[in-house]
Every structure is written in C-alpha cells, then in structure tokens.
Amino acid sequence: MQAHGILVRARAPGSAMAPPPAPRRRPCRVSATAVRSRVTHSMPPEKAEVFRSLEGWASRSLLPLLKPVEGCWQPTDFLPDSSSEMFEHEVRELRARAAGLPDDYFVVLVGDMVTEEALPTYQTMINTLDGVRDETGASACPWAVWTRAWTAEENRHGDILGKYMYLSGRVDMRMVEKTVQYLIGSGMDPGTENNPYLGFVYTSFQERATAVSHGNTARLARAHGDDVLARACGTIAADEKRHETAYGRIVEQLLRLDPDGAVLAVADMMRKRITMPAHLMHDGRDMGLFDHFAAVAQRLGVYTARDYADIVEFLVKRWKLETLEAGLSGEGRRARDFVCGLPQRMRRASERAEDRANKDEPRKVKFSWIFDREVTL
C-alpha cells in the first residue's frame, strides 16, 4: 500500500455513515478529529489480472442483472401526465396525498433525493478504480458496460423524487437544487484508494443501505396515505437490491480467487467505516446539514445505526466469512475475525448511545429544504 501520509481534510464525527453512530439529540459539534489520509492506487498492479480474468464471468453473471431499457420503469410512470387534459386534476390529487406527509418525512426524502442526484460523483468514483474503469467513455469492456448502465438505471431515482417534490409544493426547491449543486461540487471521499477490492466492498454495502432507506420511505409514505409515492420509493428500493446483488457477487468472486486480499479489503473498509455518499452535503447555510439529516433519518427509522450493523451482518453471511479458511494468512484470519465480530460490537455501542440519547432533551433544527421550519432531531 502506498500511504503518502498527506492529510486531505477533516471530517465531522458522525458523518462516517448514513446514520450518526448513535441517535443524536445533542448539539452537533463539528470538530477536526477524524482525518483520512490520502492513499492512492493501493491495489498492486499484478492484481488487475484478477479483474481481467473475471471479464467473461462479468458478461455472463453481472450484465444480465441489468434491465433492458425497454422493460424499465421511468419517472413519468409515477407522475401526472403533463400532456393530458387531466394533468391539473392529477397534480391536485398528488398535492392532496402529499399534504398528509409530515415535515420530518420530507426532510428525509429530500436528503435521499439529494444523495441520488450526486450521481455524477458516483460514476466518477467507480471510474477511479484501477482495472475496471471505463477507459474510453464508451468502452465495450464488461466492467465499463456495467458502470454506464448502472449509472443510467440510477439516474431515474433522483429524477422521480425531485419531480414529485416539485409538484408537491411542500419543499423549497431552490434550496434543494442549491444543495445538489454544492454536493456535486464537493464530491465524496469513501477511502477506496482507486482499489476495486475496496470499491466493490463499498458499493455492496451502499446499495443495500439505499435499499433499506428507500424501502423505509416507501413504508412510511404508505402509512401516511400516499400510495403512489410508496410505490415509487419501493420501486427504487428494488433497483438498489438488484444492484446490491451484482456488487455482492463481485466480492464473492474476489473471495474465491483471492481470499486473503478480499477479506483484508472487507476489513479495511469496515475499519474506516462506510461513509455515506452524501457526507459532504451542504445547503449554504447549515454547517451540520448532513448530521442533522442523518439524525432525522435515525429518529424516523428510515436509516439507523442498527441498520448499519444489520448490513454488516448480512454481508458476513452473504460472503460466508465465518467459515472462510482456505487461503488465509494470519493477517487474513485476523481480518475475518474482526469483521465477523463487528455487528455485535456495533449493536452494543448503539444501544449504549441510544440510552444516552434518550436522557437528552429533544433538539429542534430548522431545515432550509422545508422553508426553515423546525424538525426534531
């Protein structure tokens, strides 16, 4: 590994993953304690061969997980038809349904939508990965074909949520649009080091995290009486699940071909903690915006510290890490044991944090996304 030891920036504690490490009602203090060192190209060049050897497999087992465009849903399937005479009536119906959704729900929905809208950053990130990047922009290599089609599928997620919000009249769209612009300009720092081992562990986790989050916004929309939004969020969640399956399969292949390298990569990402893709979110006003959004998501049960532990546990089982033995060095065995014990340790820590948080006074924060109305963290 090439550790150049250059510090790139400080990150606020609590921004390390989608939920804060604990439900927080305390004032969010931004401090410069957590730093990520700049490590680049940490995969030894000879390991690029692993990805070349998997190209046939990727064509057979990965690309079929993409849906043909002709069979795909599109945002307009869930929205009023602007070419129809019924358009105004359908918009009024949409607004009547949206009126039943509380402000805190909209905060989480906007945060999810903003996260999806930073898609240029995610495609860029994947194309930083050595051995799998799209070398030309239209490469026929199966890794590149996957990445472009994955991006194209993902592109519908922010689109449907944004158009729905615009029509709902519940959201300050200009502030939301500014947040998207700031976020794309800021990028992200998941610590994947141009290393596809790390990159695909990250995407396996993140696709499941987004599936959980969109699944829960679907559940809450239904509970509040907005069945159309519930179907849209549920449909997004189904896409995320399909993508999770694909990325999970890649790591499975890495564990088969290079168990030591793969398990070390899993442990490395888990030690760093999985950063939420939108961790650099900003609206030009609230310096703690991401933490505040994550705290509301935690309180509503849309994405929580327990979900994080559940995802780690799911991946441990999905990749059969507990019984992984063959081909492991001593370091590999220690990495495996670290990852396998992680969900239990995280749950204990989150329970202690929940107990502490329950003793705190609930705190309210204004969100520009909903016209500066206050929401409880």
Ligand SMILES: [Fe+2]
């Ligand atoms: Fe998505």
Ligand SMILES: [Fe+2]
């Ligand atoms: Fe996704």
